[in-house]
Amino acid sequence: MTATQTPDLAGASRTTGRVVLITATETEPRSFGKQVVLGGMLDHLCARLGPDQVHVVLIGRAGIDRPPVPYRRHVIAKPSAADQLAAVAGRVLGPAHSSLQEAALWSDATLAALAETLAEVRADLQIWDTMRTGQYARRLGRKPRVLYADDLFSKRYASMLERLDQDAAGGRGAKVADPLGEFGKLLPGAAAKVVGRRSVFRRLLQLERTLTARSEERAPAEFDATYLVNAQEAAELRERTGDPTVGTLLPLLPEPAVRERRWAGGPVFVFLGGLDFAPNRDGLTWFLGTFREQVLAAVPDFRLLVVGRGSANLPAEAAAWGARVRALGWVDDLDEVLGSCAALLSPLRVGSGTKIKVLEALARGLPVVATRAGVLGLPVGEPDGALVAADPADLPGLLARAADPAVNRGLAAAARGSWERTFSPAVVGPAYDTAFGLRPAPASARR
Template sequence: MKAGCAVSVMLMSAVDPYPTDAGKKVVLAGFVEYFRDRLGPRDVHYLLVGGQPQPEFPITLHALPRPSRKAALAAVAGRVPTGRGTLQESLLYSPEVSRALAETLDRIGPDLEIYDTIRMAQYADGAHANRQLCYLDDLFSERYAAMLDAGDRYPDVKIRPLGNFAQHVPGPLRPLADSRLPQRALLRMEAALARRSEDRAALRFRRNLLVNDGEAARLAARVAGRGAVDVMAVPPLVRPPTYRERQYRGAPDFVFVGLLSLPHNEDGVRAFLADVWPTVLTRMPAARLRIIGRDCSRELTETVARCGGSVTLEGYVDDLTEVLRSASGLINYLRFGSGIKLKVIEALGRGLPVVSTGVGADGFATGAANGILVADQPAQFADALCELTDPGRNRAVSDGARGQFESTFAREAVFACYDQAFALG
């Protein structure tokens, strides 16, 4: 960094962090808030691929072009077969974007460059490696491998691997990702290519950041002995409203929160309604489940309709305070996935007990003392939900949830971790 001078930072992404209505956006918005707090808005630059000028953006925004369809398909044809990039990297690559990035960096002259996942890391100029970091989010290779494993273990699983990346995929190619045989072939190929790109990033960048401690350790172990690596986990900045004491009085009311276009969320809700919810209703006929999240598929809508009045679809809710304040617990019934689940952090911040599978709780401290009950079998999951309807038990798990949030995910704790990760001093 420049001794005694102002420091400038560049973040490059294909994701607009606003509105913060998806987990990835929450993480990026947290980075923006941190750098704006530490450096001021003029010295923090956000380079948005496919973006448009936005007068209300909180830092300096630079709109870069989106790769044309022709350029994206050419990149797929030229890079995927040679192992130079994944499908997702290739669909976001073009020489035009590379030139626009170089010109923007020449004007800015940043002291720190941060590239959002391997999709943007492919644009980093190795000549400036000493000032470059890569935010890997989670390990895409493990995400795809988990989808394949889930398909083997659960015959009913329906995987839509594109999720919210579908906007970057040419329309004619999208059906391939949703048809089972080509889907599995694509997932196997993408998992192998992503692993290669992740390993390259670990060896290439000054520091690599993930949101999950376990994934950070596994990536470092994968490339051990191949060169110097610096891999670190950083918590996302989730800002629930000012804490208000919970008003739980024993009603068997539960809530699921999450973007329903994400494959692990849709599958988790469908599996929960099939495997766990009937048992809960048998034991607690008055039980209710509120599903909050946008982009619900037609199939999931039909599944919910067959549950009668015990389950409601409520779409996106801007303020979850009242919903979560009175609920018995958050349901996080995930059968596959990777990374760390922001919905769990949201619940911890509000003191809402969480009942999760082990997959969904990856990256968190678990147990009643930490606010997260873990159960992987349907009967055990139902038991955990039923026991949370005891107000005393609920209060104890709620206190554990708040304790974990304050020690790990509160603003001061997150910013202290970012100070170490980004080393602005």
């Protein structure tokens, strides 16, 4: 099986009629990449099976208002602070040797509630969202189930450790913050503060990288199929485990409502991504602190719009750029913002998985200027509308190229073509049908 093939879960004799997604991520509103990915999956399942046949079991905060959804949502209270601390102490150091992110979501009460809820739902297929929730599957009996692993978190931690070492060697100190990412929000406040200390988190990253790698290697044997968003990471996990049921599912994003760009020709670029996510903040901080003179020499009228959660809290390095860097915060209409810019800037240095922001740009025919990490998991280059820096020092020159109207027109056409060939719902949707045992849509419905 090649790196991009999808294991056929359903086979020739079985078709899914009811499905349940078990997750610890709020699925609405779709304000960051993971929510967008899960939202695309749920939209597809609802379209194929009907909303009444799609269930979501959410391990989250109880007793809060949530946006209405078409599918059936069941909320299970996340573990208490006492449960979390006990699980971290007992399961990380004890015989389970689970990762910290798994332990932070474990409790016997949650296990009992999951067992009861899943027995009531009686789904033909269970989709477990990452090993944070998937750790419960092995305790609930063997059912038709798949693991949506997202990405290899061990590689994310490894890349962050590498970046810490490189920054320290360069005399700039350890600048990567929030090292454990989204799952750190599950921790009790006191534990989260300890994790946030730079004297602590490097060793913690080393431990988590090791424990998460073990969990990743154990997972495929416990599920009928395991899916990652990055084909290279899927190939790596297949090699590490020898398990042929590891496959790839690209994010399933909708076609944008507006395809025509309204770019006026000025050198206005956009950075898209929440600054409460460590790789995003690190990349923007590095770019702003490193390339000001070079960028303004290459593109004198350069401007950058910063869009996403937490962007009101710009890195201190933005001050030197003055009004050239402007935070827009969360915006409801991405079409309007992305359609008015010359290109997306994705100057990331660390991470794993696949960059949703790049797909958002390609879908709208918006060129991309990026580091290699900024297009991680996506086989794109200039023929796809993406100018990818072979060396970080190339970024200012690539921004100047993208700002040239004639070059930009060619890149925009290439970006839209890449979306239609590789990443559009018409291309990606059938892989979800195969992965989840769904009846394929008629050809007319996919056009």
